Amino acid sequence: MSTWFEELVPCPACGREVRAKLAYCAHVARAPEVRAQVLERSFHRATCACGEVFRARRGVVYTDVDRRQWIQVSLEEERPIWPELEVATGALFERAFTGAPAAAELAEGMRVRLVFGYEELREKLVVWAAALDDAVVECLKLRAIERDPSLAATPLVVERVTGGALVFEPAGREPFTIPAAAVDAAHADMRLPPRFPELFGGRYVALHRLLGPRYRPAPDPPR
Numbered sequence: 046m047s048t049w050f051e052e053l054v055p056c057p058a059c060g061r062e063v064r065a066k067l068a069y070c071a072h073v074a075r076a077p078e079v080r081a082q083v084l085e086r087s088f089h090r091a092t093c094a095c096g097e098v099f100r101a102r103r104g105v106v107y108t109d110v111d112r113r114q115w116i117q118v119s120l121e122e123e124r125p126i127w128p129e130l131e132v133a134t135g136a137l138f139e140r141a142f143t144g145a146p147a148a149a150e151l152a153e154g155m156r157v158r159l160v161f162g163y164e165e166l167r168e169k170l171v172v173w174a175a176a177l178d179d180a181v182v183e184c185l186k187l188r189a190i191e192r193d194p195s196l197a198a199t200p201l202v203v204e205r206v207t208g209g210a211l212v213f214e215p216a217g218r219e220p221f222t223i224p225a226a227a228v229d230a231a232h233a234d235m236r237l238p239p240r241f242p243e244l245f246g247g248r249y250v251a252l253h254r255l256l257g258p259r260y261r262p263a264p265d266p267p268r
């Protein structure tokens with residue numbers, strides 16, 4: 046099955062239809078360019094004749110069997126229904142990876158996640174590429190917000206990991222860093238999973254599930 050489909054998507058600036066190359070099921074094993082595009086922010090990018098450069102807003106399932114990553118990417122405006130989507134994500138994964146014994150083997154140790162938008166997808170790839178635990182990273186963000194509550198109003202996504210430190214570049218604010226020592230200490234802190242079981246047992250591993258309006262416990266016990 047081909048990964049890429051040509052489709053017309055409306056330009057958000059002028060409304061003209063623009064041809065874009067889209068993927069609905071992005072298998073990195075089949076189309077390794079997907080991972081690079083996500084990291085360099087060119088995935089689903091289109092350029093309109095009016096000069097506008099934009100990202101086509103489509104949901105996608107991102108699968109990287111070699112890196113044990115399976116990520117359902119939903120649209121940002123769908124975030125309010127995350128409890129339902131988290132259940133659906135788990136069901137979709139089960140359907141994709143049950144049946145044949147070979148498939149069940151592939152599912153072993155797979156990190157299954159639900160994210161909203163390509164920036165959150167990118168963040169997971171960045172965090173995992175640095176061999177960090179995304180649940181611990183969310184705990185570190187929580188700590189940063191406790192220190193500076195104004196950060197709660199901004200989407201906090203890790204831009205990059207430099208020498209073990211988390212670098213954030215929130216829109217309209219000063220960039221800030223969580224030092225490597227704090228990142229290491231949090232990864233060694235065995236109190237975090239029992240304290241935040243929602244982050245360590247769910248598919249939607251994001252602060253929003255704690256701070257947002259629709260609190261839900263995690264479907265699985267902490268890893």
Ligand SMILES: [Zn+2]
Nearest residue numbers: 056059093095
């Ligand atoms: Zn345009």
